[in-house]
Amino acid sequence: MLRISALNDAAARCGLAIGLPLANARAICPDVQVHDADEAADAEALNAIADWCDRFTPLVALDAPHGLFLDITGCAHLFGGEAAMLNRVCGVLTSQGFTISGAIAGTAVCARTLTRHVHGRIVRDDEEAEAVRPLPISALGADMAVVTGLRRAGLKTIGDVAERERHEITARFGARFTALLEQALGLGDMPISPRKPLPEYIVEKRFAEPVATEAVISATLSGLAGTLVVAMGKQGKGARRLEARFFRTDGAVRTITVDTGQPVTRGEVIDRLFRERLEALNDPLDPGFGFDLIRLDASRTEIVVQEQRDLDSHVHDQDELSALIDRIAARIGGKRVVVHLPQDTHIPERAVWAAPAQHHLTAATEAAWPARVAGEPPLRPLRLFERPEQIKVIAEVPDGPPARFVWRRATHAVVRVEGPERVAMEWWRSQGAMLTRDYFRVEDEEGLRFWLYRDGLFDEVEQKEGKAQPPNWFMHGLFA
Amino acid sequence: MVMSAAGTLAALRGSIERIETQGAACCQRKVPLGHAEADAHLQGGLALAAVHEVFAGAGRQTAAATGFIAGLARRVAARRPLVWIRQDFTEVEAGAVSMDGLSELGLDPRLLVTVRAADVDQALRTTADALACDAVGAVVLEVWGEVKQLDLVASRRLTLAAQASGATGLVLRMAAEPRASTAESRWIVRAAHSPPASHPSSAWGSPLFEAQLVRNRHGPTGRWIMEWKCDECLFGKPAAYPQPVAAAPAYRPHQAQSVFKRKPAPDAIRGGYRLA
Structure with missing residues (x-):
């Protein structure tokens, strides 16, 4: 059955209500215009509004399906006081075509209760109880069952309920409803869960006239970077993650994030990282009619250990290398710059883990690699195929080394061969049965050196396939 | 009077510039490869703060060229960080550079930072960035195929970056023909046979390269069989190889x-x- 999920003022005046079956609504008001509900689009719109609200306070929480909490503690004076701030938020959203109801109160639940009934109330501290008392029970936003139950008991307003003993209410409707009631009366507070963690440092610049030119934007960013490092420097911190947020006049917000491997304490480094990042964007920053607010957050910081550096070039090299890695990562993405860490396995293709260099540079410089055996020629190939390529092999005896093989449509005659080197698979790790490999190092008539293997011993293959058949051969790597 | 003063000034500037550039040329730092004849041709060894190109010979010579460039990088970078930049595509075509393999050749995987560029433009840009960093010992750029982006302008940009910072650029070209560039030296590398052995199943020795020096800005070109000695980290003449090579x-x-x-x-x- 189709039901009404939302309606506007005109429909409400006609006597329609949320939850009413559509057939009934059509009977009450034959001219009613109906659109399909789209919850995903609603959520998206709410998120976009929340993004825009970030300009007023960093603590914005979603109250699904169509509410927003803004924690404006300590922010209101920046916008000319609470009344001016509420007017501005509601005014801008109304001019965009949204129907808005807003309120400011000491607790989140109290403010929400007020918005359900009147628009534009600002409640001073300790006056929450008086403000919500005259409101109907339904404004609390409790379950329908609770609201109906209270109404049947003759309790119509919040004030009526508040006069009853709390234990009576709890016994009948549960502790959750009592908590909600207390919060609405300003006796307790529900913590809101902001969408984003509070950045440790925020610097921002507002523009009376929106800015759109690249020169002004980059100059603003470098100015902000300078301010940010001074603020962080006072507490001995450096930034590991930076977010630049560009607020467009039409409400769109673009966030650009830069990660660093070492805590950054210099403004010009931040400036350069953002320049690299902005230049490399696939979808460039679109100023539209201009940005009226640009903000720079340090969302992750670390304490910088000030250490006395000797004139050792090695330390300088490490710092410079780390800065280079940050720049390249800002440009092409952190996963594309890797260092290599040895893994405790003897399966050749799993022996190395390519880890993002920004986070693992120190680990990589201290890694213990298996030492090379002095005096031996290379035992492992220089280039390794991630997926071994199947080849056709002719061997003199079935178990013996290859005599000729065909790889990528070219035939190679084996002149020298060394092997086999048997590598058994890790039965304690692999799910399916992997076959034992016999590796051969072979040199062909042109002097090219290859690393081949035969996949499986004869009895292994027979066991796996159910019948005797020659094992497969693979090309796994190339020697220098 | 004014004109002549300006002229004198220009002449003085010119002569100062000449002196300076000559000084730079003769003070150019070089690293000997270890192969006596090649070093003689290169007038002391491979020049640092420059760009060198290594082309894989026709056919499947990518691994040999990689080995040769790894050797050059080891000589040039010594114990300093090495940045290896490659395209995603090369890994499929020629295999990924293996850390075990590098370590067998005497390079230290701990000093290696690999950049996996999505395309040639990204790789070139990153190479220029990395070459401009003076903390890096050597930068290896791996490029597959004929690419129009790697033209004289791009090559000049890399050379300038290398000169300014003192880092050395090594460009590994696979499946490509040599073209004009500002490289200090250019090599074409093929694998060389192991020396004939008494028994066919006897082990091979150190990596052997047939390296052809086809461009050398400050000396003659040449062609040698070189052996990379993994323990000493030096190039040299293969001991067991019949030497000297006689003309056919x-x-x-x-x-x-x-x-x-x-x-x-x-x-x-x-x-x-x-x-x-």
């Missing part, structure tokens, strides 16, 4: 009926050892 005789009647069924050797070296 002008008249070789038995070439066509060679029992080895090889295509005619294009150069003197092959012929020399086969006769030996």
Whole structure:
């Protein structure tokens, strides 16, 4: 059955209500215009509004399906006081075509209760109880069952309920409803869960006239970077993650994030990282009619250990290398710059883990690699195929080394061969049965050196396939 | 009077510039490769703060060229960080550079930072960035195929970056023909045979390269068989190889009926050892 999920003022005046079956609504008001509900689009719109609200306070929480909490503690004076701030938020959203109801109160639940009934109330501290008392029970936003139950008991307003003993209410409707009631009366507070963690440092610049030119934007960013490092420097911190947020006049917000491997304490480094990042964007920053607010957050910081550096070039090299890695990562993405860490396995293709260099540079410089055996020629190939390529092999005896093989449509005659080197698979790790490999190092008539293997011993293959058949051969790597 | 003063000033500036650039040329730092003849041709060794190109010879010579460039990088960078930049595509075509393999050649995987660029433009840009960093010992750029982005302008940009910072650029070109560039030296590398052994299943030795120096800005070109000595981290003459390489005789009647069924050797070296 189709039901009404939302309606506007005109429909409400006609006597329609949320939850009413559509057939009934059509009977009450034959001219009613109906659109399909789209919850995903609603959520998206709410998120976009929340993004825009970030300009007023960093603590914005979603109250699904169509509410927003803004924690404006300590922010209101920046916008000319609470009344001016509420007017501005509601005014801008109304001019965009949204129907808005807003309120400011000491607790989140109290403010929400007020918005359900009147628009534009600002409640001073300790006056929450008086403000919500005259409101109907339904404004609390409790379950329908609770609201109906209270109404049947003759309790119509919040004030009526508040006069009853709390234990009576709890016994009948549960502790959750009592908590909600207390919060609405300003006796307790529900913590809101902001969408984003509070950045440790925020610097921002507002523009009376929106800015759109690249020169002004980059100059603003470098100015902000300078301010940010001074603020962080006072507490001995450096930034590991930076977010630049560009607020467009039409409400769109673009966030650009830069990660660093070492805590950054210099403004010009931040400036350069953002320049690299902005230049490399696939979808460039679109100023539209201009940005009226640009903000720079340090969302992750670390304490910088000030250490006395000797004139050792090695330390300088490490710092410079780390800065280079940050720049390249800002440009092409952190996963594309890797260092290599040895893994405790003897399966050749799993022996190395390519880890993002920004986070693992120190680990990589201290890694213990298996030492090379002095005096031996290379035992492992220089280039390794991630997926071994199947080849056709002719061997003199079935178990013996290859005599000729065909790889990528070219035939190679084996002149020298060394092997086999048997590598058994890790039965304690692999799910399916992997076959034992016999590796051969072979040199062909042109002097090219290859690393081949035969996949499986004869009895292994027979066991796996159910019948005797020659094992497969693979090309796994190339020697220098 | 004013004109003549300006002229004198210009002349003085010119002579100062000449002196300075000459000074830079003779003070250019070089690293000997270890192969005496090659070092003599290169006037002391491979120049630092410059760009060198290594081309893989026709066919499947990518691994040999990689080995050679790894050797050059080891000589040039010594114990300093090495940045290896490659395209995603090369890994499929020629395999990924293996850390075990590098470590077997005497390079330290701990000093290596790999950049996996999505395309040539990204790789070139990153290479220029990395070359401009003076903390890096050497930067290796791996490029597959003929690419129009790697033209004279791009090559000049890399050279300038290398000169300014003192880092050395090594460009590994696979499946490509040499073209004009501002490289200090250019090599074409193929794998060389192991020396003939008494028994066919005897082990091979150190990596052997047939390296052809086809461009050398400050000296003659040449062609040598080089061995990379993994323990000393030096190039050298292969000990067991028949040396010196004699010029191929002008008249070789038995070439066509060679029992080895090889295509005619294009150069003197092959012929020399086969006769030996």
